[in-house]
Amino acid sequence: MLIDETVRFLSQVPPFQFLEERLLRKLVQSLTLAFHPKGEVILHQDGPVSDHLQIIKRGGVKISLRPEGSGDEVVVDYREQGETFGLVSLMGGHQRTTIVAVQDTTCYLLPKERFNELVVSHPAITEYLLQFHLTKYADMTSREVQGKSLFLESSDHLLFTAQVGEICQRFTTVVEADTTIRQTARRMAEERQSAALVVGPSGEPIGILTDSDFRTRVVAAGQPIDGPVSRVMSHPVVSVDEEVPCFEVVLKMLQFDIEHVAVTREGAIRGVVTNHDFLVLQGRSPLAFSEDIEHQTSLEGLAPVSRKAMSIIGVLLREGTRATNIIRIISELNDRVVRKVLELAEREFGPPPVPYCWLALGSEGRKEQTFRTDQDNALVYADVSELQKPRVADYFRRFTVYLRNGLVQCGFEACPANYMASNPDWCQPISEWKRYFSTWISEPTPEAVLKSLIFFDFRPLHGDESLALDLREHFERLIPDYPAFLGFLANMLVRNRPPLGFFGGVAVERSGEHKDGLNLKIKAVAPLVDIARLFTLEKGIRQASTMDRLEALRGGTSLVSELVDDLEYAFEFVTLLRVHHQHRQLEAGQPIDNVIRLDTLSNLERQSLKKAFRLILKVQDQVMDRYKSFII
Amino acid sequence: MGLMAWSWAKLGWGPSGADLPIQDLHFTVLDTELTGLDARRDDIISIGAVRMQGSRIELGSAFQELVKPRAILDGRTVVIHGITPTELEARPSIGEVLTAFRDYTVGTVLVGHCLSIDLAFLNRDARRLKAESFRNPAVDTLSLYGWLRQRSLAHPAFALELPAPSLFDLAEAFEIEVEAAHSALGDAYVTAQLFQRFLPLLRQAGVESLRGLRRVGNPRRQLANLTAQEGHTHF
Numbered sequence: 001m002l003i004d005e006t007v008r009f010l011s012q013v014p015p016f017q018f019l020e021e022r023l024l025r026k027l028v029q030s031l032t033l034a035f036h037p038k039g040e041v042i043l044h045q046d047g048p049v050s051d052h053l054q055i056i057k058r059g060g061v062k063i064s065l066r067p068e069g070s071g072d073e074v075v076v077d078y079r080e081q082g083e084t085f086g087l088v089s090l091m092g093g094h095q096r097t098t099i100v101a102v103q104d105t106t107c108y109l110l111p112k113e114r115f116n117e118l119v120v121s122h123p124a125i126t127e128y129l130l131q132f133h134l135t136k137y138a139d140m141t142s143r144e145v146q147g148k149s150l151f152l153e154s155s156d157h158l159l160f161t162a163q164v165g166e167i168c169q170r171f172t173t174v175v176e177a178d179t180t181i182r183q184t185a186r187r188m189a190e191e192r193q194s195a196a197l198v199v200g201p202s203g204e205p206i207g208i209l210t211d212s213d214f215r216t217r218v219v220a221a222g223q224p225i226d227g228p229v230s231r232v233m234s235h236p237v238v239s240v241d242e243e244v245p246c247f248e249v250v251l252k253m254l255q256f257d258i259e260h261v262a263v264t265r266e267g268a269i270r271g272v273v274t275n276h277d278f279l280v281l282q283g284r285s286p287l288a289f290s291e292d293i294e295h296q297t298s299l300e301g302l303a304p305v306s307r308k309a310m311s312i313i314g315v316l317l318r319e320g321t322r323a324t325n326i327i328r329i330i331s332e333l334n335d336r337v338v339r340k341v342l343e344l345a346e347r348e349f350g351p352p353p354v355p356y357c358w359l360a361l362g363s364e365g366r367k368e369q370t371f372r373t374d375q376d377n378a379l380v381y382a383d384v385s386e387l388q389k390p391r392v393a394d395y396f397r398r399f400t401v402y403l404r405n406g407l408v409q410c411g412f413e414a415c416p417a418n419y420m421a422s423n424p425d426w427c428q429p430i431s432e433w434k435r436y437f438s439t440w441i442s443e444p445t446p447e448a449v450l451k452s453l454i455f456f457d458f459r460p461l462h463g464d465e466s467l468a469l470d471l472r473e474h475f476e477r478l479i480p481d482y483p484a485f486l487g488f489l490a491n492m493l494v495r496n497r498p499p500l501g502f503f504g505g506v507a508v509e510r511s512g513e514h515k516d517g518l519n520l521k522i523k524a525v526a527p528l529v530d531i532a533r534l535f536t537l538e539k540g541i542r543q544a545s546t547m548d549r550l551e552a553l554r555g556g557t558s559l560v561s562e563l564v565d566d567l568e569y570a571f572e573f574v575t576l577l578r579v580h581h582q583h584r585q586l587e588a589g590q591p592i593d594n595v596i597r598l599d600t601l602s603n604l605e606r607q608s609l610k611k612a613f614r615l616i617l618k619v620q621d622q623v624m625d626r627y628k629s630f631i632i
Numbered sequence: 633m634g635l636m637a638w639s640w641a642k643l644g645w646g647p648s649g650a651d652l653p654i655q656d657l658h659f660t661v662l663d664t665e666l667t668g669l670d671a672r673r674d675d676i677i678s679i680g681a682v683r684m685q686g687s688r689i690e691l692g693s694a695f696q697e698l699v700k701p702r703a704i705l706d707g708r709t710v711v712i713h714g715i716t717p718t719e720l721e722a723r724p725s726i727g728e729v730l731t732a733f734r735d736y737t738v739g740t741v742l743v744g745h746c747l748s749i750d751l752a753f754l755n756r757d758a759r760r761l762k763a764e765s766f767r768n769p770a771v772d773t774l775s776l777y778g779w780l781r782q783r784s785l786a787h788p789a790f791a792l793e794l795p796a797p798s799l800f801d802l803a804e805a806f807e808i809e810v811e812a813a814h815s816a817l818g819d820a821y822v823t824a825q826l827f828q829r830f831l832p833l834l835r836q837a838g839v840e841s842l843r844g845l846r847r848v849g850n851p852r853r854q855l856a857n858l859t860a861q862e863g864h865t866h867f
Contacts (some may be wrong), residue, residue, distance in 0.1 A: 002682065002691050002821050005811050029692030032685070035828040104807070104829075109688060 003028050005107065009057060009488035013082040014604050015125045019570045023122075030114045032058070043086065043099040050095065052109035059105025061085060065097045078102070078500065082603035096554060101188045130139045164249045167243025167265040168273040172197055177230040181218055184229045185210060191583035194277075195260050195272050198233045205262040205269055207233030210500070239264050248325075249273060275571050293336045299344060299406050306337045323576035324547050331367035332540040335360070335461055338377075341406040342462045345399050352399070353392050355464035356381035361419055365457040366529070367545045368575075371582045371592050374413040375404065376454060377419035380467045383429045393424075419454055430467055439477040446489040453489075456533065476540050486538055487630025493530040494631060498523055498613035520581065521594035524574040524609065528567060534623070535560055546571055559622050563615070570612035577605065647650060654685040657842055660695075660740040660768075660849030661824035663816045664750045667701055672758045675701040676753050679733055682824050682859060683740065687831045695736050696817040697729045704747035723832045724756050737768055745799045747772040748851040769842060771849030773823055777802060778828050779848040783837050802826055835838065 005030045010016040016024060031225045034054070036042050043050055045065055060080040067090050079085050085099055173187050173196035184196050188211075208228055217223065217232040239262035240249055257277045289305070296302040313362050322493075342358055361376040363369050379400055391569040404422040408414055421427045428436075440452040456475075460468035479485060499518065518524075532549040535558045536542075543549045547568060554564040582592045601609065624631055662681035668674035676699050683693035700723040733754075744750050747770055755765040774796065781790045789805035799822060803810050808825045811818060834840075839848055 001811065001815065001818055002694055006691055033691060033825070034688050035689045035825070035832075036693035037829070037832045040832065106825075108691075167763070 020397045032109045034107050036105045039102045045098040051112045054086045054107040055084050057106040059103040063097045064102050118598040163243050168271040172272045178228045182225040205237045207235035208237045209233045236415045304410045323579050327368050339462050345402045354382040357463040358461045359458040359460045362454040364458040375415045376419045379424040436476045441485045444485045451490040489534045489624050490627035494624045498616045517595040517597040520578045528571045652842045658740040659684040659743050660737045661743040663819040665816045678816040680820045688794045699729050699765045742768045742770045745773045772851035775853045
């Protein structure tokens with residue numbers, strides 16, 4: 001019974017929870033239970049080393065150290081229920097910190113000899129304990145999350161676990177670029193294929209021709225069927241390696257609006273995969289929704305489809321889809337809705353008088369939307385003469401108001417801060433937009449920087465992308481000349497310190513702030529987004545999403561290039577937590593927010609969140625060092 | 633030299649052993665389940681215990697044995713809630729269990745809540761079986777509680793308005809989780825955790841050796857300790 005109780009406890013505590021019960025049971029036999037009254041100094045800095053790994057059963061400890069030659073105690077960490085201490089001293093032979101019980105604390109003690117055996121028999125345990133990398137956490141956490149959905153009978157699971165090579169049609173019609181259209185059609189008929197891949201001289205895929213292409217591009221367009229297939233094929237063809245997970249291919253299909261993707265093995269054609277293959281694989285797919293959206297011809301039809309699309313998130317979550325992919329899928333679907341409303345608006349008001357580009361801002365710009373999505377958008381149009389100006393401005397005024405109302409109908413709430421194209425300030429010709437950016441960069445004030453951040457995450461969503469590119473090039477040229485701007489960003493970043501004390505909530509008496517919960521968006525997501533933005537702006541990197549930005553920083557010269565893995569996992573994890581939290585609220589019919597309570601998190605989740613906070617603190621310290629002169 | 637005398641000597645007990653620091657002692661924290669409290673007719677039906685080294689409870693050390701009540705042998709009916717006579721019949725006899733338990737307690741200090749009752753039954757049965765009785769040093773957690781309460785320590789548990797708090801009153805006051813109440817091993821584990829919480833308080837109060845521990849935790853002194861407290865409150 002002592003054993004059962006302890007096994008039960010440890011089976012919820014990482015890394016012990018990853019041991020088989022039989023081993024855990026054996027391990028528990030060698031444990032002792034110790035009690036440390038509040039205030040007890042359990043280990044002294046530079047004192048005797050620990051001969052046990054201590055696992056906190058109840059209570060909490062404070063870990064601190066006094067740097068040499070300084071009298072000030074520095075608190076390194078708080079540890080609480082389910083966490084361990086004494087490891088470094090156990091392994092390293094030196095006690096570098098002082099550990100004090102901040103509450104009456106009971107601990108399970110794992111003796112050094114048993115620990116050493118465990119190190120040998122289960123390297124993963126040590127790795128876990130020693131990791132100061134988030135990698136392991138995230139992997140195991142996602143396993144935990146996936147474990148929750150094991151009961152699911154759905155075959156949708158395959159979409160997220162299967163590699164595209166496993167479901168693609170092994171055989172496909174392959175033709176050279178100079179093959180005639182007629183020959184191609186004959187081959188496809190003979191080989192019973194719905195598409196033919198067109199390859200270049202060295203066998204690389206250069207284009208694709210599908211059944212429906214024959215209808216639209218050949219027959220309907222009256223193409224001579226003796227012409228080369230290269231004249232009517234779609235190109236370039238999107239190809240993926242056979243090892244890519246299926247759902248990534250789905251993403252690509254959504255992104256490029258295509259139905260066929262070539263699958264390659266080491267660069268050579270292996271086959272073709274179609275959206276039909278995926279639809280067969282699963283009943284409710286992002287693609288199905290996407291097509292549903294595409295088929296709508298009126299706002300009245302679009303609105304219910306758009307609202308329904310969010311139901312897909314539940315499926316994705318249950319499948320254990322990576323959270324960062326969930327938000328990308330959400331964003332792709334939202335993009336579709338926005339483009340559809342733009343199309344409807346163009347039909348309503350006639351073609352725009354001058355080229356324009358619709359910009360998604362903020363989280364929409366970064367493709368990081370979760371459930372609650374309010375509109376963050378802007379519109380840039382080509383410069384016009386003074387004479388034309390009133391007419392053009394009037395067109396876009398009506399156009400953008402239609403957009404705002406249409407999107408509200410589709411379930412996107414209006415932006416409370418009025419960052420919308422329907423606000424005349426944010427519907428301007430390119431020259432005016434350039435002036436905005438010049439002002440934000442050359443005359444930064446804390447308020448202006450905060451206000452303009454959302455615009456630095458813009459992404460062209462529809463229309464003439466060259467306008468967006470022009471604007472981007474404009475501000476990228478300015479940034480190096482005004483170091484104070486990045487300094488302001490850095491300053492803002494380091495001021496939002498993650499509340500490590502949140503975890504002390506149980507262990508340490510703290511007043512007020514986090515008693516009711518923690519705002520994940522502000523305290524965990526925002527700092528990571530800010531970190532990625534700061535360093536991409538610094539390096540002139542153009543990626544829009546936080547994950548892509550981090551990836552682009554990998555191996556580079558920036559401060560965080562070595563921390564990319566950790567930052568990606570941290571972002572993955574906090575996003576997952578946020579999406580889960582909001583999904584639960586949605587299911588329960590509660591209003592959606594970003595506030596999580598500590599007591600709703602599992603041990604593993606708490607620890608992962610804590611690691612993310614520590615990582616943010618670490619980067620903030622480095623940023624503070626680098627941008628010293630700008631930190632207020 | 634008998635086994636027990638040998639281990640006493642090895643542990644440095646005897647005349648000088650009394651000075652051993654508490655941290656170096658081994659404890660057997662025990663609890664027995666009885667058919668009733670009448671030493672003339674009632675029996676031990678189970679013994680549960682855990683060992684402690686100093687202040688640490690050894691989780692792998694549990695002793696847990698069910699005992700066939702002697703009444704069964706005498707042909708008397710024993711009604712124990714939830715246990716059928718057949719089940720009782722299948723248990724080992726007190727003689728076998730006592731032998732095993734004596735081996736288990738060799739070289740340790742016995743600790744229990746209201747320990748004198750447990751000891752009375754254990755030694756009664758030992759005498760009947762003409763076996764060696766339990767002469768280990770003994771410490772009672774209720775005596776310790778009474779003594780600590782006289783020192784009016786700051787801990788809120790000492791403000792309990794109970795003349796003789798039960799193990800579970802104390803467990804609650806000291807925030808000890810009770811998983812399996814009223815099994816001998818479960819209660820022994822709770823007692824061990826209670827004793828574990830007393831040890832730092834005793835150290836604060838200057839009790840640091842076996843001698844001191846035996847003096848303030850004497851099983852026969854629980855009443856004296858508790859009544860002294862009553863008197864104290866009248867000043």
